[in-house]
Amino acid sequence: MELDYQNMIGSIPLFAQAAWTTLWIAVSGVLLASAIGAGCALSLYLEWPFLTRPIKAYIEVSRNTPLLVQLFLLHFGLKVEALPCAVMALAFLGGGYMAEAFRAGLEAVERSQVESALSLGLSRYETVRYVVLPQALISAVPAIGANVIFLFKETSVVSVVAVTDIVAVAKDLISLYYETAEALIMLVIAYLVLLTPICLAVWWLERRVKHAVFGR
């Protein structure tokens, strides 16, 4: 197999620019998803009335439908513009996964922790803020990390709603020059460059907080 290296090097600026789009969608999607997930998990934990059922329904719907179908429905069905649509769909999908991660973290905090804090005279707010949350967040780190990597990889489908991410660039190069091998190799390299630092960061963070879990 002869590779056209000239062409591969020439396509680097295109991939670099598209990588920013991919990164931008992933980062804003993950941040929004985390905010939604944290909000949902916390309101479930505090048992806010009227919100429990809708939030539980949202978590099930977002986790049990594919991102691609969510994107199609948002973009073609509800006519949301391409870039906001990509971010919204990722936030919708990720919100459910993040809610589950935070919820598991909150549930991992033992009941006696809350009881002790309350009997020491801490208010309900103080108990959640200074006793429950720090422990819950730390035990949720592995699940959150896995979700971040998962969501990042899921961004690969956003080109279906005409977002110029790295997959779109690879597809364009294939249809323009028929240099399939070159474009696909560049695509894999682009994902390795984007994802390896994130995987390493998640792995490092997981090891870093391993010893912080209370009582272990």
Add this chain to the structure above:
Amino acid sequence: MPFSGADILLDSANLARLAEGLIVTVRVAAVSIVFAFVLGMLIGVIALSRGKLVQIPYQIFLQSIRIVPQLVWLFLFFFGFAKWLGWNWNGETTGIVVFSIWGTAEMADIVRASIGSLPVHQTQSAAALGLSRSQIYLFVLIPQAVRRLLPVSINLATRIIKTTPLLVLITVVEVLKVGQQLIEVNILTNSLAAFWVYGLIFVIYFLICFPVALLSRKLEARWSVQ
């Protein structure tokens, strides 16, 4: 009119075509799940061995599959290998191969983790009682591992099902592609066709995945107290 355009879903010919597409989706998912579970268990048990000869290739296999998005794997097999190696697989075969390989890697890791996390004293006690190596696996380790394994592997099955819409990008006429075709035919007369058709497909996926996810959670809750 809030429900204008919904009649696209009332046409039985349209629904029949969507059902045909759904059969393709389910076929790919089912075959991939079977391959992934069988091969995954085999590789997972092999990966329990701590030797470098096993661990290094196993980790390379697992991590390289995990770090590349499934869509990119589909493109590599469908567009790439067709040209480089002269493989002329159609989209459906490519989908089955890619989802099986990916599922095998994930399943192997689940099996390895669930057998590997059993306490060592289980093996030691069984050995002290005079059980042979195969008896230890068959009567002591595997029955306990299955309890940890089953909920997670059912979860993996829903993940495989939720990945099948990607097939639309490698020319497979599955449920989403049929939906696109229905919308294209009706778009001039029905401006809300996309909303109703994609809405229905959204609901179909939920109705398939949600009960399976529920089953996985039920099993997990029942077996978590040991």
